[in-house]
Amino acid sequence: xxxxxxxxxxxxxxxxxxxxxxxxxxxxxxxxxxxxxxxxxxxxxxxxxxxxxxxxxxxxxxxxxxxxxxxxxxxxxxxxxxxxxxxxxxxxxxxxxxxxxxxxxxxxxxxxxxxxxxxxxxxxxxxxxxxxxxxxxxxxxxxxxxxxxxxxxxxxxxxxxxxxxxxxxxxxxxxxxxxxxxxxxxxxxxxxxxxxxxxxxxxxxxxxxxxxxxxxxxxxxxxxxxxxxxxxxxxxxxxxxxxxxxxxxxxxxxxxxxxxxxxxxxxxxxxxxxxxxxxxxxxxxxxxxxxxxxxxxxxxxxxxxxxxxxxxxxxxxxxxxxxxxxxxxxxxxxxxxxxxxxxxxxxxxxxxxxxxxxxxxxxxxxxxxxxxxxxxxxxxxxxxxxxxxxxxxxxxxxxxxxxxxxxxxxxxxxxxxxxxxxxxxxxxxxxxxxxxxxxxxxxxxxxxxxxxxxxxxxxxxxxxxxxxxxxxxxxxxxxxxxxxxxxxxxxxxxxxxxxxxxxxxxxxxxxxxxxxxxxxxxxxxxxxxxxxxxxxxxx
Amino acid sequence: xxxxxxxxxxxxxxxxxxxxxxxxxxxxxxxxxxxxxxxxxxxxxxxxxxxxxxxxxxxxxxxxxxxxxxxxxxxxxxxxxxxxxxxxxxxxxxxxxxxxxxxxxxxxxxxxxxxxxxxxxxxxxxxxxxxxxxxxxxxxxxxxxxxxxxxxxxxxxxxxxxxxxxxxxxxxxxxxxxxxxxxxxxxxxxxxxxxxxxxxxxxxxxxxxxxxxxxxxxxxxxxxxxxxxxxxxxxxxxxxxxxxxxxxxxxxxxxxxxxxxxxxxxxxxxxxxxxxxxxxxxxxxxxxxxxxxxxxxxxxxxxxxxxxxxxxxxxxxxxxxxxxxxxxxx
Numbered sequence: 001x002x003x004x005x006x007x008x009x010x011x012x013x014x015x016x017x018x019x020x021x022x023x024x025x026x027x028x029x030x031x032x033x034x035x036x037x038x039x040x041x042x043x044x045x046x047x048x049x050x051x052x053x054x055x056x057x058x059x060x061x062x063x064x065x066x067x068x069x070x071x072x073x074x075x076x077x078x079x080x081x082x083x084x085x086x087x088x089x090x091x092x093x094x095x096x097x098x099x100x101x102x103x104x105x106x107x108x109x110x111x112x113x114x115x116x117x118x119x120x121x122x123x124x125x126x127x128x129x130x131x132x133x134x135x136x137x138x139x140x141x142x143x144x145x146x147x148x149x150x151x152x153x154x155x156x157x158x159x160x161x162x163x164x165x166x167x168x169x170x171x172x173x174x175x176x177x178x179x180x181x182x183x184x185x186x187x188x189x190x191x192x193x194x195x196x197x198x199x200x201x202x203x204x205x206x207x208x209x210x211x212x213x214x215x216x217x218x219x220x221x222x223x224x225x226x227x228x229x230x231x232x233x234x235x236x237x238x239x240x241x242x243x244x245x246x247x248x249x250x251x252x253x254x255x256x257x258x259x260x261x262x263x264x265x266x267x268x269x270x271x272x273x274x275x276x277x278x279x280x281x282x283x284x285x286x287x288x289x290x291x292x293x294x295x296x297x298x299x300x301x302x303x304x305x306x307x308x309x310x311x312x313x314x315x316x317x318x319x320x321x322x323x324x325x326x327x328x329x330x331x332x333x334x335x336x337x338x339x340x341x342x343x344x345x346x347x348x349x350x351x352x353x354x355x356x357x358x359x360x361x362x363x364x365x366x367x368x369x370x371x372x373x374x375x376x377x378x379x380x381x382x383x384x385x386x387x388x389x390x391x392x393x394x395x396x397x398x399x400x401x402x403x404x405x406x407x408x409x410x411x412x413x414x415x416x417x418x419x420x421x422x423x424x425x426x427x428x429x430x431x432x433x434x435x436x437x438x439x440x441x442x443x444x445x446x447x448x449x450x451x452x453x454x455x456x457x458x459x460x461x462x463x464x465x466x467x468x469x470x471x472x473x474x475x476x477x478x479x480x481x482x483x484x485x486x487x488x489x490x491x492x493x494x495x496x497x498x499x500x501x502x503x504x505x506x507x508x509x510x511x512x513x514x515x516x517x518x519x520x521x522x523x524x525x526x527x528x529x530x531x532x533x534x535x536x537x538x539x
Numbered sequence: 540x541x542x543x544x545x546x547x548x549x550x551x552x553x554x555x556x557x558x559x560x561x562x563x564x565x566x567x568x569x570x571x572x573x574x575x576x577x578x579x580x581x582x583x584x585x586x587x588x589x590x591x592x593x594x595x596x597x598x599x600x601x602x603x604x605x606x607x608x609x610x611x612x613x614x615x616x617x618x619x620x621x622x623x624x625x626x627x628x629x630x631x632x633x634x635x636x637x638x639x640x641x642x643x644x645x646x647x648x649x650x651x652x653x654x655x656x657x658x659x660x661x662x663x664x665x666x667x668x669x670x671x672x673x674x675x676x677x678x679x680x681x682x683x684x685x686x687x688x689x690x691x692x693x694x695x696x697x698x699x700x701x702x703x704x705x706x707x708x709x710x711x712x713x714x715x716x717x718x719x720x721x722x723x724x725x726x727x728x729x730x731x732x733x734x735x736x737x738x739x740x741x742x743x744x745x746x747x748x749x750x751x752x753x754x755x756x757x758x759x760x761x762x763x764x765x766x767x768x769x770x771x772x773x774x775x776x777x778x779x780x781x782x783x784x785x786x787x788x789x790x791x792x793x794x795x796x797x798x799x800x801x802x803x804x805x806x807x808x809x810x811x812x813x814x815x816x817x818x819x820x821x822x823x824x825x826x827x828x829x830x831x832x833x834x835x836x837x838x839x840x841x842x843x844x845x846x847x848x849x850x851x852x853x854x855x856x857x858x859x860x861x862x863x864x865x866x867x868x869x
Contacts, residue, residue, distance in 0.1 A: 021734060085839060086595065087597045097811045174645060174646075177814055221859070311846075343599055434658035
């Protein structure tokens with residue numbers, strides 16, 4: 001895109017956050033769409049590819065967003081439909097008491113200070129519309145009941161803030177009624193998509209994913225090329241040629257990863273790590289070019305689109321006649337797999353209850369949807385002593401672990417990755433308790449907001465996470481930030497470079513591979529990234 | 540604006556009683572009809588709202604997981620904050636409803652030069668909220684003495700515990716003090732904390748003023764103004780036995796108190812006060828996190844348009860064959 005990138009302020013300047021709300025009430029403070037905060041509007045072809053409404057390209061900066069004539073009816077009708085289909089949505093619009101406990105829990109508010117980024121107020125933006133058009137008191141009492149008219153400026157405001165929430169659910173943890181802003185944002189975005197108001201950074205990957213099976217738009221042969229490249233790199237390091245089965249029928253397990261791992265510098269090493277690990281244990285598995293993405297940007301668009309994109313996982317598992325599925329390290333992919341997949345596509349009677357062929361462990365917790373997380377699988381391998389690990393190889397890393405929002409608050413897998421890290425790295429330090437596990441802070445770029453034009457939003461939203469890393473860097477000399485999410489791997493690196501230079505971001509499986517002693521291989525002199533191993537620095 | 544509007548609304552409510560009772564002598568209206576109507580509105584309204592919510596499907600199982608999930612047998616799962624069983628959910632809900640578990644987690648974020656962010660534990664809102672809700676419940680329960688003859692044992696026990704310190708005559712109830720203190724605290728934080736003030740609507744101030752006025756009129760009646768307790772009990776017993784009577788000579792303060800309580804009851808179903816019922820239905824709290832082990836059914840799940848493998852292979856078959864990737868149709 002030809003549009004110039006907005007200049008990013010220096011860290012010291014960006015960190016001066018003014019939390020004072022404006023003098024005018026929020027309903028009387030018109031939205032100001034700021035460059036650096038919002039993402040570009042979607043392109044025509046991206047909506048067309050998946051038959052979305054109001055197909056056209058549009059620009060946020062333009063006065064005219066090219067909406068259909070009856071946009072207001074569409075929005076209100078859509079709202080009425082959704083409050084009668086989602087108890088969560090209706091309840092969360094009804095019962096908030098505005099106690100404000102959520103206010104300073106949001107990374108965007110902490111790093112930016114915009115009062116409309118307090119989860120409660122972000123929700124009120126939509127709640128006020130709901131009151132006006134769906135409740136009696138709002139219809140009669142209007143503003144005094146917290147209701148307001150849906151105007152074009154209000155719509156723009158809704159759009160602006162619906163794409164300044166990463167659906168991380170941190171606020172929902174602190175809410176006395178469990179009000180989940182992610183639910184509100186998810187459905188607000190659904191409503192906006194009825195009018196064709198998406199962002200290209202989401203719409204583009206969705207269109208790619210529809211056609212090619214992955215967000216990056218990688219065609220089957222390109223995926224194979226990537227694997228071949230990784231195979232060569234692994235052989236150069238280890239002297240072992242690892243195989244990469246593709247679309248192989250009759251394999252026991254289908255392994256699905258986030259497609260960023262084919263591409264992203266930090267992600268690649270994680271995929272290479274998985275290839276090495278699965279080779280070493282002799283797992284009977286296959287990758288798939290069709291099911292080449294576990295992530296789901298459709299989830300940031302509408303629930304229907306999410307379901308449309310994720311159909312390929314089970315369809316491919318069925319076609320390849322595998323017994324069960326292992327899923328790679330990806331955050332929102334696991335929210336979708338854990339909390340939605342089984343409901344959309346179950347009962348999954350064409351697969352078998354997952355049993356590790358290496359250890360015999362039955363994964364009872366996944367017996368219905370038949371998908372096991374790679375960290376669950378690996379932790380089980382380590383527990384049963386099936387991996388020959390040499391943690392001294394990773395002694396140059398001083399590691400801390402970032403819990404991904406979706407995996408921690410939408411699933412609860414907190415211990416497995418820690419168990420793995422402690423077995424493959426000698427130096428592991430936790431960040432402060434209020435910033436990890438279920439209280440973890442978002443990377444600031446989740447839910448499809450990892451574009452480049454909104455860098456200021458990302459850096460601000462990432463401040464709480466980065467600041468916690470800075471704390472352990474200063475205290476323990478942490479130089480490695482481990483995570484189990486591909487968006488994290490892609491976005492935390494620039495975030496670290498900006499706020500905490502000197503910290504490398506890597507996946508957990510990459511760390512495992514670095515400590516993995518493979519049978520019949522040669523002596524390593526470097527790690528996967530080509531950095532010298534401890535004791536080899538001078539050579 | 541919301542603050543002043545709410546304040547004057549409550550003042551207006553009090554004025555209405557003065558005019559209605561003192562000037563117009565509508566004793567029967569204020570002593571019988573309005574309380575009945577308000578109570579009926581409350582019951583019907585709350586039941587209606589709960590049924591309305593209950594009829595809306597829960598398409599997805601979306602608990603907010605606040606601890607380790609149940610996975611491998613050798614990893615300790617958090618059975619309450621991330622429940623995998625119904626019993627766990629019941630305990631989680633009990634903690635939530637009775638002890639405000641989530642609010643207990645509350646922290647206060649501070650950004651200092653550096654930048655340096657810190658998150659201190661802050662329990663004030665939790666404590667204030669807990670004090671407010673529990674004393675409200677106890678005071679409400681104490682009022683049962685007006686609707687039973689003889690007064691039930693547990694009410695008497697509650698009264699004697701509440702008046703444990705035996706200060707003043709009539710005995711000072713601790714809950715009265717705490718209650719008014721807690722309401723005042725909740726009001727002050729709403730006004731003083733800039734962010735909370737910014738998000739506050741009339742719907743937030745009105746119940747606070749109303750509840751404060753109820754508490755204050757109750758305290759006035761009990762401790763400071765002479766009121767005919769026997770007459771009051773005649774009214775309340777008359778209401779509960781559906782043989783309403785309105786004895787003469789009960790002070791205006793009683794009618795003010797009763798009218799404000801009636802207003803609160805009637806207002807409840809159409810307001811945020813419904814959180815007391817809603818919290819039980821909250822899908823992020825009242826569901827077990829066993830999604831991958833037990834399938835959750837969405838009643839409106841519908842088939843969607845998908846891009847099949849067949850279509851995929853059709854488009855990319857030549858590429859796949861050239862790359863040596865197996866295909867269905869050669």
